[in-house]
Amino acid sequence: MLNNSFFYFFTLSLFKNRKRYFAIVTISTLVIFLLSSVLFLSDSIKYSINSQLELEPDLIVQKRLGGRVVPLDESIVDTIAEIYGVSQVTKRVYGRYYFDKEYSALIFGVDFLDEQSSKALAKLLNREDLKRFLSSESMLVGEGVFNYFKSHFYPKAYNFLTPSGKIKSVKILKVLDRRSNLFSNNLIILPQELAKEILGLKSNEISDIALNVPNPDEAANIQRKLEGLFLNAFISGKREMQKEYENLFNYKGGLFLALYLIVVMTLSLILYQRYSLANSLEKREVAILRSLGWSIKDLLGLKALENIMLVLFSFTLGLFLGYLYVFILKAPLLSELFLGKNLQTQIEFLPHIDYLSLATIFILYATTFLSAVLIPVWRVATTEPKEALS
Template structure:
């Protein structure tokens, strides 16, 4: 009861003396909003990459010789099929198409439309197609970044590729990739396999690389070893490699921002410390009132700490809400360029609302708790002042 009425009184004070906290509140919620945006954005991107990872093949075998990536012999497909535990092997055709005048490149992917795709994302795409109609003439499906690019240079219906054999290939735009898969498909062009092979200039009997699927994930290690010994001029990429790469990448980016956070927070705490070191007359007055009406020093210290806690907690909540709006409704203008800076085509991702509880916890820990610690000593100093000193 007394706890509740004390809290009531505290809220009364906070609401009637807003001016005293407005600077702290605005600064903190602004800082929280920035930090939260960074965390939300990186988690959302990571989550999207990880979810596309689910659709990847268990192993990808590339032909590597003297440090150069070569096309992979198609006959290996049969060899790999003989390894026990392997359920499906597929050669893939893909490569980059370089658009010289603007120094842009696209990812060109050729698919065998009648085969079942190991890469499940592609399978989903094919499932949405009327294959007969798609194959009627030379058609392609393009990512949204490619679409923007084509629109800009007036390739509204078709685009003319120039394969290495000096011919021309006029390919019609069949449709755009469905929304929501922006991050990976942004600069992608999908077409029928023989056409892609021609444009990329990959000879018969060769593929870009080979993807392998397992029937039982537990066989992973054994199959991996077999793959290693079957050919020595290969590089084998596992699904786990990719996952680890993504995690590391985002931890690294997170780490950079961590340094930023700490910098920002230290600055902020210094500001705060200063506010309390320069004792305000209102604080002193308040303490004299509380002391003379029978509050113990400990009660006043707790009161003051809770006061700070409420201010910073509400700043935290407001900051998180602002960040949520910024990232998931406004799609994080400016900030996304930092994260997706490597994309060579303009990208308009729509970030999936995805928040890790751990992120919220980290944010709480990085801001609210150090704040509370920082005010402990100044608040204590203020509260244990002698009455005679305070009145003068």
């Protein structure tokens, strides 16, 4: 059947049904666009979270009193560093600073003497900037923080109010790369001593201690040892952090589900409409072709080819538009649904695609679509042509 006269007839058939096919392609493309946009966005966020988790320490030691995290005495660091199987023990100083009712940022103090922090800083700053960062009272800020400062007329420096009531003026040294905005948008990086002053920590106090356990089989054992180190010790690991991130982003799960349901319902409606399109005109045409010598196989071949073209075209176009919308246009509207409005700047979604999910969408979409077309055609074609012509 697949000779050039068949392809000629196939193109004629596509052309003569162009109005109907245009409507089907438009709706299908829209559905694929919505599905792929949601998929691209959630994959990109998941990718960023997982990348961030890889950088996180294996264990974090905190002190909790009455369920509240309180500062730790830094002298405990040496004791922890002596535990066999523990590496890269880091003192961390951080806390949330509330600028007003609407806006807050995370202050993070870095210790240049700490190996990990100095490496991370070296990536962010060149040698000159690093010197300035360490020698003067300056800070690195995320894009959201910078925008907040600018909107409140602090484009070069900001006056922090310390718990003791003093005003602390800190220069803005650099705005962090917007590609890390998912995590750094509302972040302020300061030298550790300066951070302690703004957050109201004493010079011997720290927020928590981060450490790594190179042998994962030892993690549980070390966690037990750490818990016995001092009263009210609270140890959390990457798994807990992963849960926290999931809680942060997965509450949108219901929203995604609703979105998916809408998309699936729309698709079902199209398919139902397509299924019922085996109207008398189409039945008559199938019957004419059958009476002129077309076999059931020929007819199914023609309809399958026509609709495979539609499926491939609308799927590719939908994916392309989805990619454009999420990664080039930064997903206006949809990103707010996913991330909330508290991020006061654009998020840079890193292109990352889960091909398995894409393949699942394609298979579900293509098989449902083709079945909805081919089953009615097969039903008409298998009835006696005379019946359809009468």
